[in-house]
Every structure is written in C-alpha cells, then in structure tokens.
Amino acid sequence: MITTGFRTLVYKETLRFYKVATQTIAAPILTAMLYLLIFGHVLSGRVEVYPGVSYTAFLIPGLVMMSVLQNSFANSSSSLIQSKITGNLVFVLLTPLSHWEIFSAYVLASMVRGITVGLGVFVITAWFAHLSFTAPLWIIAFALLGAAILGTMGLIAGIWAEKFDQLAAFQNFLIVPLTFLAGVFYSIHSLPAFWQGASHLNPFFYMIDGFRYGFFGQSDINPWISFCIVAAFLVVLALLAIRLLRSGYRLRH
Amino acid sequence: MTAIQISNVEKRYKSLQALGGVSLTIEEGEFFGLLGPNGAGKTTLISIIAGLIRADAGGVKIHGHDVVTDFREARKKLGVVPQELVFDPFFTVRETLRLQSGYFGLGNNDKWIDEVMENLDLTKKADTNMRALSGGMKRRVLVAQALVHKPPVIVLDEPTAGVDVELRQTLWKFISRLNREGHTVVLTTHYLEEAQAMCKRVAMLRAGQVVALDSMSNLIRRISGSQLVVHVQNGGLPQDLTHLISHPPEGNKYSLRINEYSEVEKILARLREAGASIDEMQLQQADLEDVFLQIMDGAEIA
Numbered sequence: 001m002i003t004t005g006f007r008t009l010v011y012k013e014t015l016r017f018y019k020v021a022t023q024t025i026a027a028p029i030l031t032a033m034l035y036l037l038i039f040g041h042v043l044s045g046r047v048e049v050y051p052g053v054s055y056t057a058f059l060i061p062g063l064v065m066m067s068v069l070q071n072s073f074a075n076s077s078s079s080l081i082q083s084k085i086t087g088n089l090v091f092v093l094l095t096p097l098s099h100w101e102i103f104s105a106y107v108l109a110s111m112v113r114g115i116t117v118g119l120g121v122f123v124i125t126a127w128f129a130h131l132s133f134t135a136p137l138w139i140i141a142f143a144l145l146g147a148a149i150l151g152t153m154g155l156i157a158g159i160w161a162e163k164f165d166q167l168a169a170f171q172n173f174l175i176v177p178l179t180f181l182a183g184v185f186y187s188i189h190s191l192p193a194f195w196q197g198a199s200h201l202n203p204f205f206y207m208i209d210g211f212r213y214g215f216f217g218q219s220d221i222n223p224w225i226s227f228c229i230v231a232a233f234l235v236v237l238a239l240l241a242i243r244l245l246r247s248g249y250r251l252r253h
Numbered sequence: 254m255t256a257i258q259i260s261n262v263e264k265r266y267k268s269l270q271a272l273g274g275v276s277l278t279i280e281e282g283e284f285f286g287l288l289g290p291n292g293a294g295k296t297t298l299i300s301i302i303a304g305l306i307r308a309d310a311g312g313v314k315i316h317g318h319d320v321v322t323d324f325r326e327a328r329k330k331l332g333v334v335p336q337e338l339v340f341d342p343f344f345t346v347r348e349t350l351r352l353q354s355g356y357f358g359l360g361n362n363d364k365w366i367d368e369v370m371e372n373l374d375l376t377k378k379a380d381t382n383m384r385a386l387s388g389g390m391k392r393r394v395l396v397a398q399a400l401v402h403k404p405p406v407i408v409l410d411e412p413t414a415g416v417d418v419e420l421r422q423t424l425w426k427f428i429s430r431l432n433r434e435g436h437t438v439v440l441t442t443h444y445l446e447e448a449q450a451m452c453k454r455v456a457m458l459r460a461g462q463v464v465a466l467d468s469m470s471n472l473i474r475r476i477s478g479s480q481l482v483v484h485v486q487n488g489g490l491p492q493d494l495t496h497l498i499s500h501p502p503e504g505n506k507y508s509l510r511i512n513e514y515s516e517v518e519k520i521l522a523r524l525r526e527a528g529a530s531i532d533e534m535q536l537q538q539a540d541l542e543d544v545f546l547q548i549m550d551g552a553e554i555a
Contacts, residue, residue: 008355018344087339091398093305094333096325131483253306 006101009092013109017075025117028071032063036128049138049187050218056130060122061139061212062184065170067121068143069204072114072150076106080158081167084251093252099245103155103238109208110151111144118143130213138223143173145230146207150175152237159244159251178204182200188220203233256281256406256437257302261311264297264461273298273461274311275516279439279454281316281405284432286452286469287441288541290549293458295441296336299410302439303333315406329357332404333375334396336411336441340383346370346394347379350401369397372427389420396424406437413444425451449473451543457548465548473539481509481517483524484533491527494520508537 017024041054049056061250083089092102133139153175161167182204188196199205210226219226246253257279264272272294277523279285287295288296300306302313304320304327313320318327340350347366354362366443370376378386383443396412407428413421429451432438442448448455448469455472457465465472485505497509497520511517517536 004358006358008352008360011355015348017550019343083341086342087335087337088341089303090333090335091341092354092356094303094328094331096328096358097356100339109339176387209546212284248307 003101004037004162005095005097006022006105008103009097009101010026010108013075013079013106016079017109017113023122023199024071024075024113028067028117029120029124031218032067033124034069035063036060036125040128047186047190049190050216053216054129058129058187058212058216059185060125060129060131061215062120062208063125064118064186065143065208065211066179068118068147069150069179069207070114070175070184071229072119072147073154073171074160076154077158077161077167077171078154079225080106080155081133081161081164084158085164089251099242102245103242104105106155107148107151107238110148110154114150115143119149132217133215134217135214135223137214138227141227142207142214142230145196145209145227145234149203149207149230149234149237152234152241156237156244157240158251159241163249178202181221182208184208191213203229206230211218254281256278256283256316257439258314259298259302259311260313260375262298262301262308262313263310264294264306264308270461272301272308275458275463276311279437280330281437281438282432282435283439284429284451284453285437285439286448286455287439287446287458288455288545289441289447289458295458296347296410297461298458299333299408299439299441302310302397302408303331304328309364329402330405332399332402332407334399334407334412336414338388338391338395340386340391340394340403342384345380345382346375346386346397349383349394350397353398354401359402362401365403366397366401369400372423372430373397381545389416390402393420393424396427400431403461404519406439407431408439410441411443412440413447414440419490433535445541445545455541457545459549461500465544471543472544473525473541479511479514479539480537481520482535482537483507483509483520483531485524486530486532488529489524489528491523491529494523505532 015243036056036059040059044055049055049058083092157167157170159172182202183199188199188205191199206221206226206229209219209221210223210230213223255278257274259277262272263274275298287298289295295455297306301308302315304318304324307321317328318517320327321390344352350366350370354366370379373396375390375393377396378390383391386394391410402469412424428438440448440452446480447524452469454468456463480499489505490507498507499510501509509520
C-alpha cells in the first residue's frame with residue numbers, strides 16, 4: 001500500500017537533490033564524459049574487447065552503469081549523514097513512518113537520482129559511438145537492480161557512519177574499488193587468472209556485465225546467472241537495512 | 254483519559270544512570286511541567302516518550318498506545334518540539350510544514366498550516382528558505398512542525414531557551430489556546446516563572462528520579478510558606494527568632510519563614526522589645542524557585 005507518508009518522503013528526498021542539481025546531476029555527467037574522452041581516446045583502436053565492438057562503444061555502458069551506481073549510493077548516504085549531523089533527521093524519526101516506508105522511500109529516491117544521471121550520461125555519450133540494443137529489458141532490469149542495491153548500501157552506510165569521514169571511508173575503500181574492479185573499463189577476460197577469479201566475488205561485476213549484455217548480446221557471464229546473483233545480493237542488503245532501521249541502530253539510541 | 258503513561262522507565266548510558274525508574278501519569282487536558290537541573294534526565298525522558306530513544310526497561314503509552322510496539326498510533330497523537338534548533342536547509346518554511354504534514358499522512362492540510370503560521374507570526378516568512386531565518390524564527394517553525402498534525406498531546410522541550418520576549422508571549426498565547434481547546438501540554442523549561450505561570454502540575458527530576466510531583470499551588474504552599482525579609486539596625490536578630498531563618502543572612506538582612514500573616518506582628522513586637530530598629534521590610538510570597546532550590550538541595554517532600 002502506498003501511503004501519503006511514503007510519497008511525501010520520496011518527494012522530499014528527490015526534491016533535495018533536484019534543488020542542487022548542478023552538483024548532484026550535472027557534475028557526475030561531466031565526470032563520466034571526461035572518462036569517455038580520455039580513455040576512449042587513448043585506448044580506442046588498441047583494445048577490442050568483443051569482436052565488432054569498438055572500445056568506446058564497450059566503455060559507454062560501463063560508464064553509464066558506474067554513474068547509476070555511484071549516484072544512487074551518494075543520494076541516500078549523503079542525505080542520511082547530513083540529516084544525522086545537522087539533527088533534522090528527528091523530523092522523520094518523530095513521524096508514524098514505518099521501517100519499510102523509510103527504507104523504500106530512501107532507496108526509491110536514490111534510484112531516481114542514479115537513473116537520471118545514468119540517462120544523462122547515456123544521452124550524451126551515445127553520440128560518440130555506434131551502440132546496439134540487443135536486449136533492452138536486461139538493460140532496464142540491471143539498471144534498476146544496480147540502483148536499488150547502491151541506494152540500499154548508501155542507506156546502510158548513512159545509518160552506520162557518525163561522521164563525514166567515516167562515510168568517505170566507506171565510499172573510498174569499498175564502493176569505488178568495487179566499482180572500478182567490476183569491469184567498467186575492461187572485460188575481466190583480459191585479466192590474469194587470479195584477478196579473474198577475484199572479480200567473480202565482486203557483486204558489482206555481475207551488475208555491469210549483465211547491463212552490458214543488454215547492449216551487445218555478449219558478456220562474460222550468462223545474464224540469467226548475473227541476474228540471480230544481483231537479485232539475491234539486493235535481498236540480503238535490503239533485509240539488513242530494514243533490520244537496522246527496525247532495531248533503531250545508531251538512529252534511536 | 255490518560256494522555257501519557259510512563260511506567261518504571263529506566264535508561265543507562267554506560268556508567269551514567271540517566272533515568273532510574275521514572276513513573277508518571279499525565280491526564281488528558283493537563284498543562285504539565287517537567288523541571289530539573291541540566292542532566293536530570295528531562296530530555297532523555299522526552300526522547301523516550303517521542304520514540305527517539307529506546308528505554309532499557311519500562312514503557313510509555315500515549316493515549317493507550319505503546320511508543321515502541323504501537324509506534325504509528327502513538328506518534329500520530331504526539332507533537333514534539335525538540336530542544337536543539339534543527340532545520341533542513343534545503344526547504345522554505347511552507348515546504349518544511351507541508352512535508353512534515355505529509356509524513357503524518359495529511360496530504361492536503363494547507364488551511365491548518367496557514368492557521369498555525371498565522372498564530373506563530375510566520376506568515377510573512379512562509380516562502381523564505383530556512384537558512385535565511387533568525388534563531389527565533391527557526392524556533393517558531395519547530396513549534397509549527399510539531400503542530401501540523403493537530404496532535405492531542407504536545408511536548409515542548411525548553412521551547413523558550415534563547416528566545417526573545419515577543420516570541421515567548423506569542424508562543425504561550427497559542428499554546429494556552431490549544432490547551433484550552435483540550436490539547437495536553439507537557440513542558441520543560443529553565444524559566445521557573447514561566448512554569449509557575451503556565452503549568453497546573455509539576456514533576457521535578459533530579460539525577461533521573463522524580464523527587465516531587467504535585468500541583469503547582471500545593472508544591473509552593475507545602476514547601477516554604479511566605480517570607481518576611483527584615484533589615485535590622487542596632488544589634489542583630491534576637492536569639493529566639495533565629496529558628497525562623499530560612500536563608501543564610503546577608504549582613505543585617507534576615508529572611509524569616511512565616512506561615513500566617515499574624516506572625517508578622519509577633520516578630521515585629523519581639524524586635525521592638527529587643528531594641529532593634531527596622532530599616533527596611535519586605536513580605537515575599539514563596540515562588541517556584543524557592544521550592545526548586547529546596548528540593549534540589551535534598552529537602553524531602555511529605
């Protein structure tokens with residue numbers, strides 16, 4: 001059941017990033033474009049990951065997904081840590097909103113931001129290469145799942161962190177390495193055997209690999225397997241986040 | 254009907270016992286004061302009532318709804334004005350109030366929001382960003398936020414700390430009106446005159462325990478009676494009057510406890526007999542501050 005309370009919290013969380021859209025939407029789109037210009041320029045013609053797919057075309061879905069993931073994480077985590085540190089989280093904590101409503105509102109708003117930035121990156125970068133759309137449903141499914149997972153991780157990080165530097169550590173030592181080592185810029189088949197194996201332990205790898213399959217119909221892993229792994233990962237994280245919210249961990253001492 | 258039922262609430266922060274088994278019953282329609290020095294546990298108790306902190310033991314019910322197991326109903330009945338001056342810098346006053354109203358499930362509430370803003374003198378600032386407001390204005394918005402869902406029980410945690418006279422008057426006028434209309438009001442304050450003027454019943458907390466709980470008038474009457482302050486020339490106070498001293502004397506200025514006005518005459522007669530002359534004389538009613546100080550100094554209440 002969709003309640004007014006839930007809708008209001010989603011609205012507030014989206015309005016919050018919309019009001020600072022230069023920083024929350026335009027800046028990450030610019031960053032992704034810079035990656036494309038630099039890596040695309042340096043590596044195009046030298047690397048061909050899949051036969052018949054240029055490196056720039058290969059890179060674009062990776063950059064789009066990376067933007068979706070990073071911005072979904074940034075939205076819930078920064079909103080929560082700011083509200084905790086400035087103290088205005090009480091306005092939410094004093095309301096009859098349930099754990100489910102708080103969880104789903106924060107995650108949904110994060111997904112809106114992640115997908116918006118991803119779309120922006122896609123619309124601009126798509127001009128630089130010839131892209132195909134072999135299986136658009138996989139594109140949508142992996143984008144939504146990835147955004148939901150990172151929105152949930154942002155929520156957990158925001159609940160756990162008590163200071164901005166703790167949140168930055170979570171981002172710099174966990175989110176960024178997991179994203180960069182997930183095959184945004186390369187296929188893991190180009191890695192030495194050990195690192196290929198290690199990459200299979202990284203859930204972010206399946207999100208990006210499955211997403212890319214939607215474009216080229218080629219991937220390192222069967223998209224159904226990736227889908228199951230990613231969905232299971234989301235369920236585990238969601239259960240953890242709801243459990244933290246229900247127990248009041250670091251929110252209701 | 255009982256508005257707030259607090260039963261044996263305990264809370265400990267590591268080695269500090271913030272609340273050691275507090276029980277209180279506040280009836281519907283009361284104007285109730287919660288007093289105590291800093292660190293007595295007032296804010297901890299309010300946070301437990303509001304569901305912002307979980308009690309280690311005991312429980313709180315708002316209009317019969319447990320604040321943990323039945324939190325949705327309990328929180329709908331409760332409006333809390335937090336002590337800290339918090340705000341969300343992303344929004345204007347009206348946006349803040351609409352959002353708060355929406356969280357409580359009230360999507361179309363502009364009529365009441367306008368009325369609350371009007372009563373708290375916020376109308377002119379409705380479309381101003383929260384960041385641009387003065388401290389006093391932010392305090393008004395906090396009060397307005399607590400009232401958007403017309404809660405039957407209103408809890409104000411030091412709402413007038415650092416607030417100018419004008420706002421204090423605006424605020425009390427509005428809160429008194431809501432109380433007359435049947436809302437239960439619970440207040441913590443450092444301004445004892447304010448508590449004395451507003452609250453009908455008071456609980457005093459000291460080190461996490463309720464040390465006094467009575468109607469305002471009983472409390473004042475029971476503790477100290479009135480006082481006669483005399484400035485005596487020519488010798489001090491006669492020995493047989495010293496047992497009446499209520500405060501340590503300042504030079505020749507003595508505060509004497511009296512229970513009835515007829516005692517004034519006897520004291521004056523005795524002073525005359527002893528050859529003392531009186532420079533200055535004052536009759537003082539006991540006030541909440543005396544009661545408060547006596548209780549915090551450890552006086553037992555009968």
